[in-house]
Amino acid sequence: MAELKLFRTWSSPFALRVVWALNLKGIQYDTIFEDLSNKSSLLLQYNPIYKKVPVLVHNGKPLVESLLILEYIDETWKQTPLLPEDPSERATARFWAKFGDDKVMLSVWNVFIKQGKDQEEAIVTAQENLGFIERQLSGKKFFNGETIGFVDLAFGWLANLLSIWEEICGVTLIDHEKFPMLSEWIQNFAGAPIIKESWPPRDKLITKNQALLEVYTSKEAPK
C-alpha cells in the first residue's frame, strides 16, 4: 500500500494545489499541518533546501515545489489527467502556469500593498497580465477546456485570495465588465465541488491576510 503524506499549512495556496490534484484523482493521503514559525524536524529533513510547504512524501521520497509536485502526481496516477497529451499543449500549459507564478501573482499582490501613484501603476501592470490570461481563456469553461486541469490549479489562488484582498483593501481588480471570462472562470472554478470543499475558512483567511497586508503595506509606505 503506497504511503502518501502531505505537509502543508491550513492557508498555503501552493499546498492547496496539491490537495486539489490529489482529490481530483481520488487519491488517499495523510495530512500533516505545519506551523511555519516552528517547523518540524521532518519538514526540514524532507525539504532542506527551501524549508517550505507543500512537501509530498511518497513511499518515503519527498517531492517539493507545488507545480513540480503536480507533474509528478500526473505522471504517477494516470486517472483524470491534469496536463494535455499533446506536447505543444503541454508546453503551453507549463508556460501559463510559470507566467502565473513568476509575474501575475506578484503584480496582483503589489496592487494591494502599494498606495497612491505606485498603486495606480501596479493596477496597470496587474491588469495587463490579467488581460493575457483573459484572452487565453477565450470562451473555454476552464483553461483546460471542459474540465479542471494544470493551469486552473495553478491559478486557483485567483478564485479565492483575490476576493479576500479586494474586500480588505476596497479595490476591485477583476471587474465583470473588463474581465468577463476571468470572472466566469472564477465562479466555475470556485464552485466546483472538489475545489469548494477544500477552501480554508474565509474568516480565518481574512484575519490572516489583513495582518499580512498591514506588514507589507507599512514596508512600502514612504518613509
Add this chain to the structure above:
Amino acid sequence: MAHEVVLLDFWPSMFGMRVRVALAEKGIKYEYKEEDLRNKSPLLLKMNPIHKKIPVLIHNGKPVCESLIIVQYIDEVWNDKSPLLPSDPDQRAHARFWADFIEQKVYDTAKKIWATKGEEQEAAKKEFIETFKILEEELGEKPFFGGETFGFVDIALITFYSWFYTYETFGNFSIEAECPKIIAWAKRCMQKESVANSLPDQKKIYDFTVWMKKYFGMD
C-alpha cells in the same frame, strides 16, 4: 514543409544555448535566427507577445517559449533517440527539481557578479559559490547530473559555463578553486559535440559583457 523548426535566439544567451544543445543532442535540423534585442523582429514579438524574449522555438508555425519548457518539449516530440529526461516518474521529478533549483538560484546572482561592485558584488559571489557547492554535492561522484548519461539538469547548468570566465574576471575569483568537481564536470560536458558546438567561446562572452557594460553605462 512537413517539419519546420526555427529557433529565435541571441548568441550569448545561456537560455538560448540550452535549446541549441537539446536540438543538437537529438540531431534536429533547424533554422537559427539571430535576434537584435535592441530591435526585436516582428516575428519574435508575434511569437512571444507576453515576454518578448528569446529563446523561442517555432515548430510547424507554433511557438514554444521558456528554455526549460522548450527542452522538455523537444524531449517529448523527438522521443525516439537520446532521452533528455529519465522515464521513471521519481527520477523525472528529481531532474525537474534540480533544473528548477538552477533556474531559481543561478542567473540573478551570477548577473550581479559582473553587473555590480563592492558589497553587492561580494554578497553575490558568496551566494554563487554556496549555490555551486550545493550543486557539487548533488553531482557527487556521478559523471553527469543525469547519472551515466548527459541529460536535462546538465543542459540546464552547462550553458552558464560559457560565462565562467566573465564571472571570474569581474569577480576576481576562481570557480575551479571553490568547486573543482563542477569544473571537471563542465569539461566532461564540453567533450560532447552537442555542447561544444552550442556554447560560444568564453573570451567572446567576456568581450561582449565589457561592450555591454559600456553601452548601457554600467561601468
